[in-house]
Amino acid sequence: MANGREVNEGRFSLIVQGDGLPVEEIEKGLGLKATRLIRKDEVLNRLPLFVAPQDEWVYAVPLTEPQGADAELNALLNRLQERKNLLESWNGRYQVTLRLYVQSDHAQIAYCLMPETLEKLVAIGLPLNVSSLSWGEVGL
DSSP states (O other): OOBBBBEEEEEEEEEEEETOOHHHHHHHHHOOOOOOOEEOOOEEEEHHHEESEEEEEEEEEEOOOOTOOHHHHHHHHHHHHTTTHHHHHHHTEEEEEEEEEEEEEEEEEOOOHHHHHHHHHHHHTTTTTEEEEEEEEEOO
16 A cells, blocks of 8 residues: 555456447346446546547456456456357447556556456457556655
């Protein structure tokens, strides 16, 4: 802990974007309830002003194992593999992506994806965006 908060944090998300997203249809089809819903024109940042260009349905799980053996991540990937046909049917109607996000108060940051996880990602066939944020403090 640093300053009363976690030094390292990570999330893995499934993101569905589009105009007029049918939230109930998405949640029923995936068997998942959104952890965050963003509506078109919702203010996401005030300085500088940034508003959501479209609706966004997000389901995120925390990353707790730096060596990539997260039970929640693997459960999500298994569920997505089982619903690959549904995800493919959304192609063209919605933009569906995965996001790996890691943050650290230290200057160096990493998260390991295991070969089994990579195989699941390939089988699902969705784009994966990787985001990292480091505040650059030293003193590891």
